[in-house]
Amino acid sequence: MGYVKDRFKEIADQKSQEIKELIAQHGTRKIGDVTLAQVYQGMRGITGLVTETSLLDSDEGIRFRGYSIPELRAQLPKSEGGSEPLPEGLFYLMLTGEIPSLEDVDHLSATWARRSHVPNHVFAVIESLPSSTHPMTQFCVAILSLQTESKFAKAYHEGISKKEHWSYVYEDAMTLIARLPRIAAYIYRRKYKNGDHIQPDGMLDWSANFAHMLGYNDEGFRELMRLYLTIHADHEGGNVSAHATHLVGSALSDPYLAFTAGMTGLAGPLHGLANQEVIRWIEELQQNIGTLEPSKEQISEYIKKTLSEGKVVPGYGHAVLRKTDPRFTAQMEFAKKHCPEDPVVKTVWNVYDVAPAILEATGKIKNPWPNVDAHSGSLLKHYGLIEEDFYTVLFGVSRALGVLASLCWDRALGFPLERPKSITTEWAKQFVSESATAE
Ligand SMILES: CC(C)(COP(=O)(O)OP(=O)(O)OC[C@H]1O[C@@H](n2cnc3c(N)ncnc32)[C@H](O)[C@@H]1OP(=O)(O)O)[C@@H](O)C(=O)NCCC(=O)NCCS
Numbered sequence: 445m446g447y448v449k450d451r452f453k454e455i456a457d458q459k460s461q462e463i464k465e466l467i468a469q470h471g472t473r474k475i476g477d478v479t480l481a482q483v484y485q486g487m488r489g490i491t492g493l494v495t496e497t498s499l500l501d502s503d504e505g506i507r508f509r510g511y512s513i514p515e516l517r518a519q520l521p522k523s524e525g526g527s528e529p530l531p532e533g534l535f536y537l538m539l540t541g542e543i544p545s546l547e548d549v550d551h552l553s554a555t556w557a558r559r560s561h562v563p564n565h566v567f568a569v570i571e572s573l574p575s576s577t578h579p580m581t582q583f584c585v586a587i588l589s590l591q592t593e594s595k596f597a598k599a600y601h602e603g604i605s606k607k608e609h610w611s612y613v614y615e616d617a618m619t620l621i622a623r624l625p626r627i628a629a630y631i632y633r634r635k636y637k638n639g640d641h642i643q644p645d646g647m648l649d650w651s652a653n654f655a656h657m658l659g660y661n662d663e664g665f666r667e668l669m670r671l672y673l674t675i676h677a678d679h680e681g682g683n684v685s686a687h688a689t690h691l692v693g694s695a696l697s698d699p700y701l702a703f704t705a706g707m708t709g710l711a712g713p714l715h716g717l718a719n720q721e722v723i724r725w726i727e728e729l730q731q732n733i734g735t736l737e738p739s740k741e742q743i744s745e746y747i748k749k750t751l752s753e754g755k756v757v758p759g760y761g762h763a764v765l766r767k768t769d770p771r772f773t774a775q776m777e778f779a780k781k782h783c784p785e786d787p788v789v790k791t792v793w794n795v796y797d798v799a800p801a802i803l804e805a806t807g808k809i810k811n812p813w814p815n816v817d818a819h820s821g822s823l824l825k826h827y828g829l830i831e832e833d834f835y836t837v838l839f840g841v842s843r844a845l846g847v848l849a850s851l852c853w854d855r856a857l858g859f860p861l862e863r864p865k866s867i868t869t870e871w872a873k874q875f876v877s878e879s880a881t882a883e
Contacts, residue, residue, distance in 0.1 A: 446555065448548065449614055452539050456610070456856035459496070463857060480872055487682075488763060492864065493690070495681025496853045497538040497846055505770035506679055508534060509541045513675060513770045521546040523649055523670070526663075528778075531673040531845060532556070532650055535621070538678060538849040557646040557653070559622035566590050567630060575635050579834045580711035582631045584704050590627070591700035593619065600696065609696070610856040616699040617848035624841045625650065629657030636831050654841065658829070664782050665827040671778055672820065675771040676839050678846025682764075684709035685716065685840075689847040690854060694862040699851055706847050707840050713758075716817075716843070719835040721758035723821030725750070726791055736787040743791070744798045751806065759818030760799055762811045771816035772796075775823060788822040 476491050498508045508516060520529035520537070521544060532552040536544035544552075569589040570582055591597070596612035604612070626644055633641045642657045651669040655661065681690060689706035693699070710716035729746045730736055738746070750757050762769065776796075779789045796814055803812035821835055867875075 446551070448536065448539070448551065448555075449611075451542075452614065452852065453610070453856070455540050455542075456853065460857055480876075483867065483872075486763070493681040493687070494857075494859070495686065495690070495850055496541075497850050498678040498680050500680040500764050502764050502766045505765060505767070508678060509537050511537070511543075513774050516674065517671075517774065519543055520674070521549045523652065523666075526667055526670065528667045528670040529674050530649055530651065530670055531677065531842065534674050534677055535845045535849060538846060539852065553649045555618060556622035556650050557644070557648075559619045560626055560644055560646070560653075562590070562623050562626045562630075563593065565592070566627065570627075570631060570634065578711075579631050579635060579837045580707070580717070580840070582635075583628060583837050583840055584707045584711065586627045586631070587620070587624075587700060587707060588704045590620070590623065591698065591704075594698040594700050595619075596698040597700075600698075606858060609858075610852060613693075613699055613855045614852050617852055620699055620703060621844050621848060624844055625654035625657060628837045628841050629654060631837065632658050632831070632834055636834070660827060660829065662827060665829075668778065668782075668823055668827060671774065672823075672838060673842040673845070675774055676816065676820075676842035678843070678850075680764075681850065683715065684712065685843050686847050686850065689851060691862050693851045693854055694859060699848060702851060703844060703848060706843065710840050710843060711836060714756075716836040716839045718758050718815070718817040719820045719839060720832040722817050723788075723825065723832045723835070725758050726788060726795075726822070730791070737790060738794070740794050740798050743794055744802060747795075747799055747802050751802075757799060757803065759795075759814055760803055760812065761809055762813075762815050765813065765815065766811050768796075768813045769815045769818075772814045772819050775816075775819035779819070779823060779826075783823070783826045786822065786826045788825050792819055792822045 478490055482488060482490050498506055500506050504512070506513065511519065516529055516534065516537075520533035522528065523530060530549050530553070532549045533544050536542070536548050536552060566586050566589050570586050573582055573585060593616075595615045596609070599608070599612045630641060633639060637659060642659055644653055645656050646653070648656055649670075651673050652666045654673075655666045655669045660666075679686065681687060685706040688709040689702045692705040693702035697705075713721055729738060729743065732746065733742045735742075747757055776793070779786070783789055796818070799814070800812040803809045820839075821832055824830075824835060824838070
């Protein structure tokens with residue numbers, strides 16, 4: 445076993461013991477009530493999951509193992525001469541709860557580089573799809589076809605003890621993370637660069653190698669990838685991609701199957717696809733007004749027009765957050781340093797100046813503030829990655845870090861099959877009339 449795996453096992457065993465004691469002593473304590481409205485309205489605010497990797501506060505935003513994004517940007521190891529955190533470090537932190545050393549991060553970079561070889565049949569499966577297929581569909585199909593490599597599925601079939609599940613899931617998670625950049629880059633070069641593929645460079649860190657395979661060797665873009673792949677990795681457990689991965693994994697479907705479920709969820713416009721929608725919306729706005737730099741008044745009018753057409757303003761609002769997303773702020777800081785004069789970036793900032801008040805004035809939107817997706821596309825465009833259909837794939841490569849670290853935890857803690865209770869409206873009506881009679 446690699447030393448990171450040994451360390452993870454040691455920490456997970458301790459946590460497992462703590463959880464046993466917690467449940468034995470306090471297992472009957474109530475942590476909330478559930479209303480009928482919550483059951484109908486997307487289960488908002490119902491606590492029903494344990495996800496160790498990160499926790500979301502509605503005002504403060506995400507904390508990964510207790511660390512906020514500014515703290516991570518300061519404390520996680522960086523590449524030589526770089527100033528953004530290496531996502532390898534965040535993965536280590538999510539897995540173990542400990543801030544890694546530069547050696548730990550180098551160890552992960554090297555492990556993933558060693559495991560990054562993608563079998564030929566995966567490329568053949570991608571090639572069998574029309575190149576017009578949405579990149580997220582190609583990505584999901586490719587991950588599913590990589591399932592042939594699952595060590596967990598093979599071991600389970602041969603018969604293993606429940607105590608060993610975590611070990612095979614860990615191996616699958618590491619291999620899958622190692623291979624995703626190559627798969628994503630292959631899809632990108634196939635669809636947008638005439639199939640002119642670029643071989644991986646095993647000497648680079650995970651993000652820089654990904655940037656290299658996409659065809660972007662600018663140091664600024666590498667830094668953007670390191671930041672991007674760090675901040676999109678996890679957002680506690682209830683969001684669609686994390687929850688879907690966790691749910692499907694709870695059936696002991698292997699990490700390839702479980703992660704594909706997460707990615708099909710990420711491909712939805714109310715979740716990960718919003719980053720592509722934001723940039724389309726900004727371009728439509730620019731075309732509509734006939735200028736690359738619309739004024740705040742023009743932007744305000746366009747926001748009102750979008751709302752009056754019954755559409756959402758993409759990149760704004762959140763199911764849990766109630767303030768500006770710190771992932772938006774981190775990207776804004778990056779843009780201030782690297783590309784403050786970019787017209788799309790400036791438009792993103794102008795939208796930020798006017799949209800919250802307009803959204804607030806509708807009286808129904810609970811969070812008028814921007815989320816992560818409101819900024820990401822403008823930065824990618826700045827460096828020349830202009831194909832917005834591809835943006836959600838980048839999000840997906842990052843999201844693998846969080847949801848697969850969580851899947852390791854799920855199996856290490858022996859979490860059971862997830863199976864909440866559902867009701868019918870007939871049941872609800874009867875429940876209400878019986879409660880009224882009882883009162
Ligand atoms: C993220 C999102 C799905 C959260 O949904 P939610 O938890 O149901 O949000 P709310 O409780 O604030 O929704 C209340 C109402 O406001 C609307 N609303 C929320 N955000 C809105 C936005 N950005 N633009 C227009 N209307 C919005 C909802 O559609 C809903 O309308 P309805 O009552 O007519 O159905 C929602 O804010 C949204 O669609 N945002 C745009 C897409 C996006 O940026 N997604 C990425 C999320 S990280």
